[in-house]
Amino acid sequence: MKGLKRGDIKKCCGCGRGVMHGGGLMLFRLSAEQHLIDPSAVHRAAGLEAMISPALAAVMGPDEDLTRGIAQQRDALVCQECATTRPLLELMGSAGAEAEEEEGG
Numbered sequence: 001m002k003g004l005k006r007g008d009i010k011k012c013c014g015c016g017r018g019v020m021h022g023g024g025l026m027l028f029r030l031s032a033e034q035h036l037i038d039p040s041a042v043h044r045a046a047g048l049e050a051m052i053s054p055a056l057a058a059v060m061g062p063d064e065d066l067t068r069g070i071a072q073q074r075d076a077l078v079c080q081e082c083a084t085t086r087p088l089l090e091l092m093g094s095a096g097a098e099a100e101e102e103e104g105g
């Protein structure tokens with residue numbers, strides 16, 4: 001795992017202050033994806049597995065996406081104080097998620 005350089009350091013996405021503001025020597029870099037489950041695709045996959053076995057379904061099935069990615073957040077930095085006092089997903093939400101382009105097909 002590579003270290004962060006000066007250009008990589010951003011303000012804490014929780015409190016908006018520098019990541020060393022409290023004197024803490026630890027920071028966290030977070031990445032997360034948000035997915036929406038497609039119940040129809042899950043039912044089709046489960047039905048095929050029930051009919052011909054999970055092993056065969058994995059090889060012979062259409063292997064379609066069971067979820068659709070709807071947002072992602074990359075490289076949100078969180079200071080030690082916020083990471084230990086606030087829910088991490090809430091912090092990432094406050095940093096603003098990037099909408100992901102849906103692939104065609």
Ligand SMILES: [Zn+2]
Pocket residue numbers: 012013014015016017078079080081082083
């Ligand atoms: Zn913070």
